[in-house]
């Protein structure tokens with residue numbers, strides 16, 4: 102051997118020795134464990150590896166064997182006999198079969214893997230961690246994990262009323278939760294559009310309340326109510342036997358099911374079956390789609406209503422052993438109560454000063470009943486209105502305010518604010534996503550959720566038990582679609598509730614998720630790929646009056662190819678490397694590739710370079726709380742708003758007119774002024790009645806140079822952007838815009854009388 106070669110070998114050997122053991126980042130467990138030390142070497146799984154379990158963990162051993170069978174097709178031997186000579190085994194060890202601890206230890210050594218915990222539950226969580234490690238390969242990095250969750254309540258919700266989901270899927274959903282060490286399934290079993298739980302004493306609840314006419318050919322908000330003579334055919338329900346089976350299935354996976362029986366509102370399916378418990382007596386039909394505002398409520402003045410509900414709750418409690426029973430309580434419209442003699446009589450008798458206090462009376466009465474049966478009431482944050490029931494736990498969904506108020510008053514709280522926890526919201530660019538209820542909640546935003554509000558002291562913060570992702574199903578007609586909305590956001594939520602705040606790191610999470618998708622693929626989960634889609638944004642240089650184009654994806658390491666001429670990018674199109682200056686107006690198209698294949702859908706954005714780019718905007722009327730977008734320059738940055746009012750490009754004003762003055766910095770020849778307006782009928786966003794443009798040379802004296810009327814009917818329900826323009830041909834430095842809001846929604850609108858939004862983006866000056 103030549104001396105050179107010898108040296109090279111020595112050098113390589115030294116390099117190998119000095120390189121750190123496998124970096125923690127390549128261990129791709131979700132949720133991230135709270136303590137982990139990487140060891141030396143690997144455990145190598147093979148068909149002779151044994152699973153040894155301590156007494157009482159036979160089911161745990163079965164789970165692990167099944168996971169390994171799925172990942173590697175090994176049929177491992179299971180035994181409860183440990184011998185000193187054993188090597189090549191996975192040992193499941195529990196100290197106390199009655200313990201409820203959630204902590205576990207996972208110790209991976211070259212010769213064995215040990216999962217140990219105080220409790221069977223802890224061992225189950227250790228198995229979930231190991232399962233993810235094993236799925237990445239047979240060679241498993243030696244390490245030691247000591248892990249326990251940050252929050253005691255780690256939940257996911259599923260609405261099976263708006264669209265019925267078969268029991269097989271409910272079990273699959275429970276498996277999803279288990280994979281991420283979640284411990285609570287909030288089952289939204291009843292609502293206006295369907296009653297899904299068999300109640301023996303009131304069979305019509307499911308004979309009638311579980312069925313509605315099939316309007317599956319229309320989207321939720323377009324569906325007409327049942328017509329006379331039509332037969333309801335869409336729906337389904339769970340028999341009590343099925344529920345027992347599901348509850349057991351969940352318990353085997355250390356998941357508690359909290360059933361939700363909605364009251365006093367969101368109960369039209371129940372009232373269709375038993376109209377005698379309404380204020381008016383009915384008759385009603387089960388709505389096949391939107392029912393807004395949800396007017397009908399249980400009559401709070403009728404004692405028989407309470408008997409009915411207590412009977413239902415009694416059967417519910419027989420099926421569900423959970424400490425908590427969720428009674429809904431959200432969005433009760435009090436119109437019926439205001440008009441009902443019985444409800445008004447109740448208010449007088451109980452000395453209740455308004456209908457909010459009547460609602461509070463209702464909830465307190467139900468709480469008393471639940472408490473007498475040894476249970477605890479949980480309800481949406483509206484139950485705070487009119488006074489909170491003494492022992493109630495609050496689920497804070499309208500932001501965190503309700504949760505803060507409840508925690509300060511010493512009540513327990515589950516955080517589910519819409520802005521971070523509503524998985525029925527869009528998770529990507531609206532134009533690329535299947536129709537959803539609205540909103541915008543991308544994966545990375547879920548990850549950034551902090552369940553403990555800053556407003557709380559350490560002592561008050563103890564009342565925040567945890568958080569939950571909510572899956573409302575108005576726009577989720579199928580189980581595969583439910584998977585799409587849930588994944589991968591559930592993974593982010595799992596880490597929010599499990600992993601300590603100081604260990605959370607978005608980039609690290611995205612990097613682990615990139616590997617974790619292999620498991621999702623192998624499990625054939627229809628997870629959303631929105632994280633791969635390209636977001637096209639702009640950076641405005643207000644000095645040079647230039648627009649830079651920036652492209653990004655939520656997923657790490659994209660290979661973005663783009664075009665500026667409106668054609669579809671291919672792998673051969675220019676690769677996006679860094680923000681670039683746009684020299685002329687463009688229809689930008691971008692796709693993220695992986696090897697030769699498209700990894701994303703095609704994103705498009707139009708940027709119009711015009712004379713007003715980066716001008717100073719003054720004297721503007723817009724809503725500073727909601728659609729502030731990126732500040733005032735947003736309407737003169739060249740980037741057109743999309744069809745999504747929440748895309749960060751739109752600004753809006755509610756109820757009032759829009760006006761603004763643009764200072765071009767110098768006198769310019771102006772040919773035309775156009776403004777884009779959005780119409781989204783269902784979100785109360787309407788085009789203006791008219792647009793007026795005024796010009797000035799000095800910013801003091803303005804003259805009107807054009808006025809146009811909107812000619813599109815106010816009740817046009819399609820979502821669209823419309824440019825209103827004025828031809829001008831004038832010299833001006835200052836341009837003033839006035840657009841008149843229609844003011845309030847028209848009488849035919851579900852939210853009639855509500856102050857309408859006027860949404861505007863890009864004032865294009867040519």
Ligand code: ACM
Nearest residue numbers: 431432481498573
């Ligand atoms: C809710 O989203 N209405 C609780």
Ligand code: ZN
Nearest residue numbers: 380400441444
């Ligand atoms: Zn009434």
